[in-house]
Amino acid sequence: MKEKLVLIGNGMAGVRTLEELLKLAPEKYDITVFGDEPYGNYNRIMLSPVLAGDKTIDQIMINDRQWYIDNGITLHAGKKITHINRVKRQLETAEGEVFEYDRLLLATGSRPFMLPLPGRDLPGVISFRDIADVDTMLETAKSHKKAVVIGGGLLGLEAANGLMIQGMEVTVVHIADVLMNQQLDKPASDLMLHELEAKGLNFLMSYETAAIEGKKRVEKVVFKNGTEIDTDLVVMAVGIRPNIELAQSAGIHCERGIVVDDTMQTFDPKVYAVGECVQHRGSTFGLVAPLFEQAKVCANHLAQMGIARYVSSITSTKLKVTGIDLFSAGNFIGDESTEDLVFKDAARHIYKKLVIQDDKLIGAVLYGDTVDGAWYFQLMRDGTDVSSIRENMLFGQHHIGDSGHGASNSVDGLPDDAEICGCNGVCKGDIVKAISKHSLFTLDEVKSHTKASASCGSCTGLVEQLLASTLGSDFNDTPSKKPMCGCTSMSHGEVKNAIKEQGLKTISDLMVALEWKNADGCHSCRPALNYYLLSTWPDYQDDPQSRFINERVHANIQKDGTYSVVPRIWGGVTNANELRAIADISDKYKVPTVKITGGQRIDLLGVKKDDLPKMWADLSEAGFVSGHAYGKSLRTVKTCVGSEWCRFGTQDSTGLGIKVEKMTWGSWTPHKFKIAVSGCPRNCAEATIKDFGIVCVDSGYELHVGGNGGIKVRATDFLCKVATEEEAMEYCAAFMQLYREDAHYLERTAPWIERVGLKSVQAKVVDDHDNRKVLAQRFYESQEKSQDDPWAEHAAKQRENYIPIKQVG
Amino acid sequence: MQNWTEVGSVESVPQKGSRVMTTPDGDVAIFRTSGDEVFALFDQCPHKKGPLSQGIVYDKRVACPLHNWVIDLSSGEATGPDEGCTRSFDTKVEDGLIYIAL
Numbered sequence: 001m002k003e004k005l006v007l008i009g010n011g012m013a014g015v016r017t018l019e020e021l022l023k024l025a026p027e028k029y030d031i032t033v034f035g036d037e038p039y040g041n042y043n044r045i046m047l048s049p050v051l052a053g054d055k056t057i058d059q060i061m062i063n064d065r066q067w068y069i070d071n072g073i074t075l076h077a078g079k080k081i082t083h084i085n086r087v088k089r090q091l092e093t094a095e096g097e098v099f100e101y102d103r104l105l106l107a108t109g110s111r112p113f114m115l116p117l118p119g120r121d122l123p124g125v126i127s128f129r130d131i132a133d134v135d136t137m138l139e140t141a142k143s144h145k146k147a148v149v150i151g152g153g154l155l156g157l158e159a160a161n162g163l164m165i166q167g168m169e170v171t172v173v174h175i176a177d178v179l180m181n182q183q184l185d186k187p188a189s190d191l192m193l194h195e196l197e198a199k200g201l202n203f204l205m206s207y208e209t210a211a212i213e214g215k216k217r218v219e220k221v222v223f224k225n226g227t228e229i230d231t232d233l234v235v236m237a238v239g240i241r242p243n244i245e246l247a248q249s250a251g252i253h254c255e256r257g258i259v260v261d262d263t264m265q266t267f268d269p270k271v272y273a274v275g276e277c278v279q280h281r282g283s284t285f286g287l288v289a290p291l292f293e294q295a296k297v298c299a300n301h302l303a304q305m306g307i308a309r310y311v312s313s314i315t316s317t318k319l320k321v322t323g324i325d326l327f328s329a330g331n332f333i334g335d336e337s338t339e340d341l342v343f344k345d346a347a348r349h350i351y352k353k354l355v356i357q358d359d360k361l362i363g364a365v366l367y368g369d370t371v372d373g374a375w376y377f378q379l380m381r382d383g384t385d386v387s388s389i390r391e392n393m394l395f396g397q398h399h400i401g402d403s404g405h406g407a408s409n410s411v412d413g414l415p416d417d418a419e420i421c422g423c424n425g426v427c428k429g430d431i432v433k434a435i436s437k438h439s440l441f442t443l444d445e446v447k448s449h450t451k452a453s454a455s456c457g458s459c460t461g462l463v464e465q466l467l468a469s470t471l472g473s474d475f476n477d478t479p480s481k482k483p484m485c486g487c488t489s490m491s492h493g494e495v496k497n498a499i500k501e502q503g504l505k506t507i508s509d510l511m512v513a514l515e516w517k518n519a520d521g522c523h524s525c526r527p528a529l530n531y532y533l534l535s536t537w538p539d540y541q542d543d544p545q546s547r548f549i550n551e552r553v554h555a556n557i558q559k560d561g562t563y564s565v566v567p568r569i570w571g572g573v574t575n576a577n578e579l580r581a582i583a584d585i586s587d588k589y590k591v592p593t594v595k596i597t598g599g600q601r602i603d604l605l606g607v608k609k610d611d612l613p614k615m616w617a618d619l620s621e622a623g624f625v626s627g628h629a630y631g632k633s634l635r636t637v638k639t640c641v642g643s644e645w646c647r648f649g650t651q652d653s654t655g656l657g658i659k660v661e662k663m664t665w666g667s668w669t670p671h672k673f674k675i676a677v678s679g680c681p682r683n684c685a686e687a688t689i690k691d692f693g694i695v696c697v698d699s700g701y702e703l704h705v706g707g708n709g710g711i712k713v714r715a716t717d718f719l720c721k722v723a724t725e726e727e728a729m730e731y732c733a734a735f736m737q738l739y740r741e742d743a744h745y746l747e748r749t750a751p752w753i754e755r756v757g758l759k760s761v762q763a764k765v766v767d768d769h770d771n772r773k774v775l776a777q778r779f780y781e782s783q784e785k786s787q788d789d790p791w792a793e794h795a796a797k798q799r800e801n802y803i804p805i806k807q808v809g
Numbered sequence: 810m811q812n813w814t815e816v817g818s819v820e821s822v823p824q825k826g827s828r829v830m831t832t833p834d835g836d837v838a839i840f841r842t843s844g845d846e847v848f849a850l851f852d853q854c855p856h857k858k859g860p861l862s863q864g865i866v867y868d869k870r871v872a873c874p875l876h877n878w879v880i881d882l883s884s885g886e887a888t889g890p891d892e893g894c895t896r897s898f899d900t901k902v903e904d905g906l907i908y909i910a911l
Contacts, residue, residue: 438890449890520825520843523865523872523879545825549863549874557874561860805817805828805839808911 002030003102005302006091008081008246010035012044013275013291014107015063020299022071024517028303031073032099034091037130038078040064043439044130045288045471051134051162055436062439084250086268103270103302106247106258110240110276110286115150119212125234128159137235141166144232148172148221150209152179156237160201163235171202171229173209173221183317183328187344188351188367192324195349204229242277242284257284262309264298274298283312290315292441296489307515308489316377325465327373330363330380331355338362341394352394359387359759370468371461372396378755385757388717397461397712397754420462423455431463435470443467458711485524487516492528492744499536507533507543521546528745531632534668535740538782550630553802554790555612563612564605566629567619568665571639571658571677572600581622589615599636599674601627613799616791625789628665632746634736635674637661638686642679642696651696653679656725660694660732666786667779670743670752673736674708688716691739691749692732697721701728705735705761706753714750717758720766734765734775737782811899813908819845820905827862827871832911837898838862839907840882842869847900848882849909855880855893 005021007014010033018031035041039061046060068075076093083092084104091099112127114120126136140147141163149160152174164170178189193203208224212234222228242257253259253267257279264272264280274294276285285291290312300308316329334340334355341354348368354376355363360383364376375397379386386393414420416429434440434449446463447454453463483489490498495514504510507529511521521529526546533540544552555563567582582602586594592606607615616626628634637660640646642653657677664675676687677694686709687693693704693716700723707716719735722728738761743752753761765772794801822828822841829852830837836852838861848869852862859875869882879888885897899910 518868520867522867523877526865526867545823545866548865553863557860557863559857559875561858561863800821801823804831804836805821806815807831808814809833 002028004100005029005031005103005105006099006101007031007033007105007107008091009107009109009275009277010037010039010041010075010077011107011109011275012041012062012288013109013295014105015041016292016295017105017107017274017298017302018071018073020296021302024299024305025303026071029103031071032101033068033073033075034079034081034093035075035077036080037132039131040067040075040077042131047128047131047134048158048162050131051128051137051159052165053162057131059436081246084246084252086250086252086271089270101270103272105298105302106252106266106271106273106277107275108243108246108277111243112236113239113241114236115209115238117209117212119214119218120236122212122214122218123216124214124218124232125212125236128155128235128237129240133235137163137233138166140233141168145169146171146231147233147235148229148231149235149237150221151237151239152176152203152205153182153237153239154180156235157196159235159237161199163233164200168233169202170200171204171231173204173207173223175206175208177206179203179205180326183326183365184367185333185353185365187342188326188353188365191346191349191351191367192326195324240276240286242279244277247273247277255279262297262311263301263306264294264310265301272298272302280310280312285312287315287317288441300489305515316373325366325368325370325469327366327370327376328364329373329377330361332363332365334363341390343394354394356386356390359385361386361393369396371465374461374464382755384755385759388758389754420466421450421452421455421459424451426450426452428466431466432470435467440467441471456711484528485522487511487518487521487525488514490514495529496532496536496744499532505533505537505540507546527551531668531670531745535782538785551632553609553612554616554626554628554630554794555607556630558605560606562606562608564603564629565607565612565615565619566597566601566603566627567624568627568661569601570661571637571654573639573654573658578622578624581619581624585615585618585622588618597629597636599629600638601629601636603629610803613795613802617795620789620792620795624791625665626791631668632671633668633673634661634664634666635672637664638674638676638690640677640679640684642677646679648682649679649696650698651679651701651725653677653685653694653696656694656696656701656728657685659725660729663729663733663783664736666788667736667740667783668786669736669740670745671748673739673749675732689713690716692735694728694732700724703728703731703735706749706758708748708750710748712750717753719758719762730772730776731765733779734772735761737775737779738764740779811910813901814911816900816907816909818905819847819902819907822847822907825866827864827866829860829862830909836860836862837909837911838871839900839909840866840871842866842882845902847902847907849898849900850880850882850885851896851898853895854878855887855895856891861895 041063043060043062049055080094081091082094089101112129126133147163147168147170149156149172152172160170160172178186210224211222212218213220218234220228220230244254244258247258248254258273258277260266260273260278260280264274266273275291294310297308297310338355338357343352350368353365361379366373414428418428420428431450431452438449440446453460484492504513527548530543530546549557555565589611591604595603597603637657639654639657643649643651674690675692676685676690678685678687679696687695688704689707689709695702702721703719704716705719708714822839824841825843827838827840838850838852840848852860854861854873856878857875859873861871863874864871870879872879878891881888885895887893901908
């Protein structure tokens with residue numbers, strides 16, 4: 001007999017929990033759902049577009065009745081549970097029917113708070129919460145003219161906007177002088193107020209309602225200051241309260257909401273609760289993203305996996321009210337211990353405020369230009385030291401370093417055929433359509449359905465904006481923690497810590513210990529795990545099957561399935577003999593294209609896989625080693641000619657470049673790693689867009705870190721200046737080792753430094769001399785095992801991996 | 810009646826890996842899972858013809874090395890929101906040898 005799980009509350013949080021549970025343990029429970037409303041599960045945050053006439057009820061259904069049938073779930077829509085008997089584990093409906101449960105999940109949500117005003121029971125006084133409210137508003141708009149919305153919060157403004165679009169004359173009454181005071185400060189609110197007034201809404205700010213009056217139905221609203229206003233409809237949108245009556249009547253401990261612990265369990269171990277009805281560590285909830293995180297945790301415990309914990313964190317709101325972009329997060333008001341950075345351009349309707357405390361970003365309000373919202377939120381979440389980017393951060397991530405692809409920073413005015421994702425050719429219209437059609441909620445879902453932002457990622461901010469604007473208000477798209485991939489709920493940082501703390505030595509041990517959902521992992525986590533194990537344990541046995549093809553066969557796969565071969569050319573310096581050897585080898589293997597690369601070496605393109613080991617054997621004989629042009633590893637050290645020839649050269653940049661390349665080649669890193677050495681500040685080797693750049697000056701060597709010339713051009717940060725070549729090399733080794741140990745897999749030095757802050761890197765590599773030497777020492781030790789040429793080895797020992805297992809015909 | 814062709818030993822294909830068999834009609838990828846099951850697919854991703862034999866194998870799936878489409882090893886169908894299918898071939902293992910029905 002399967003255990004019986006009963007869900008009370010057919011809303012988004014409860015049903016999301018079931019969905020998560022079905023993913024983890026589809027066969028565990030016999031599931032029954034009770035819902036007040038006579039519908040399947042619909043997306044409550046989409047009620048505003050329904051009111052505005054942009055969507056129909058059918059379009060906002062998440063799970064229709066067929067979904068319940070397909071998953072063997074019994075749905076009682078429109079049946080109300082009135083009593084819980086926890087001793088007998090029984091539920092009773094209003095009609096006296098009795099149902100049994102083994103586990104009970106309460107997701108009774110919240111109900112709108114109705115001000116205790118005289119006249120609040122009059123016909124024409126409603127809230128804005130469910131489909132029935134929307135129907136009432138639509139009906140009223142057909143036959144009546146005037147509406148008053150009490151409450152200038154998010155929901156109130158959306159209701160007002162919808163009613164205005166339906167042709168009503170709408171006045172918003174707000175008790176404070178700041179609209180949406182949970183999300184905005186006064187200057188942002190003032191800007192918004194002006195824009196909304198221009199659209200045709202009326203506002204009564206700092207007005208307190210005294211009574212609602214009317215004979216048969218509502219006729220007017222009276223205020224405490226003695227004024228009054230005629231109306232045919234009153235919508236109360238002054239807040240929500242957790243719906244806890246049922247739980248309370250069953251003796252389950254409640255305060256403002258149903259009190260739950262970190263596993264979403266109530267004080268009765270058989271009873272769980274999720275969503276707007278709960279109170280967790282003193283907080284209640286009204287946004288979607290925390291509810292979805294709770295659903296995940298709760299499902300994990302219902303499935304008896306018992307590892308997840310719900311930790312509420314700072315939430316961000318990125319919302320779209322009536323065509324206005326807003327983002328707010330954290331403590332955006334500030335106090336005497338904080339400092340504000342403020343940008344205001346009223347003519348362009350843009351306002352930004354960042355709140356900083358102890359060199360860390362703790363709050364943000366953005367109005368009109370929200371493209372950097374996700375970035376600010378990331379800085380807040382990571383606790384990044386922002387002192388080094390402070391002078392530019394208000395202008396957005398684009399202005400940290402320089403800009404590259406993706407100059408557009410607002411999707412608002414773009415037409416449907418505007419290309420958002422330049423890599424995969426995805427237009428705005430495609431993304432919007434996919435979000436609506438497939439009910440997509442997260443960036444990852446949009447990525448997998450449309451491929452937008454799935455390649456280089458430079459359009460991620462725009463895609464997030466589209467998600468927010470398409471999904472409507474109250475949408476929180478930034479999860480508080482990013483899991484590594486679908487196989488786990490742990491983040492990169494958590495997995496790295498677990499490897500060290502629990503002494504996990506192999507991928508399979510790790511997947512068992514950390515309860516990976518898929519026994520083999522996936523193409524996204526396996527390469528990351530392989531790297532983390534490799535960089536943590538010097539004796540780790542590399543797993544070639546967990547490497548991307550390029551690193552597995554030490555060559556770059558091309559679109560037609562052939563490979564490219566790039567021998568290492570130390571510091572970009574070669575000679576006639578080497579060139580002759582490359583020419584002969586190109587002839588011998590009929591290489592169709594020979595190209596000079598940007599990293600000062602030679603790319604042989606179009607090589608068949610079976611030819612690789614033979615070619616490598618020949619290259620080896622001519623003295624070449626692998627150039628690792630295919631690897632998350634040291635790529636090249638680019639140099640200019642320096643003092644040996646150049647009339648401006650200050651130091652021997654070529655010689656130093658060769659020494660640095662001999663020291664660093666063969667090392668695996670989280671992402672590719674490029675170095676350059678320029679002989680003077682004219683910087684012909686472009687050292688200031690490399691991961692590590694050395695610019696020689698007359699008095700020594702300037703060291704620069706964290707640049708790249710790719711998707712987003714980013715100039716390096718200045719690390720420090722040293723006097724000798726030996727020091728430059730030691731700093732380079734220490735910096736690389738810190739990056740290897742600290743960065744996440746596939747995180748280049750630029751985003752890594754933006755995440756941890758330049759100051760923290762300087763503290764470990766520059767200020768702390770002992771630590772620098774320890775880091776450099778660890779780098780040298782690991783290099784002892786890394787500098788065997790993989791080409792020579794594969795050519796000698798692994799040829800069978802490059803040839804067909806069998807040839808037929 | 811299926812016409813079985815011997816391919817080689819199971820051990821000659823790496824676990825969670827693949828080897829290629831060439832035929833006059835194009836390459837066929839022979840896969841071996843972590844549980845030693847053997848599958849065979851036409852070595853072309855339905856998306857942009859990427860060589861599936863070079864992808865990362867997990868469970869009964871392979872991720873194409875060109876654009877990470879994930880293909881089901883038994884049906885040859887693309888998984889998830891992607892749509893497309895590549896030809897699959899019946900295989901069997903007898904006495905440690907792989908046979909394929911071409």
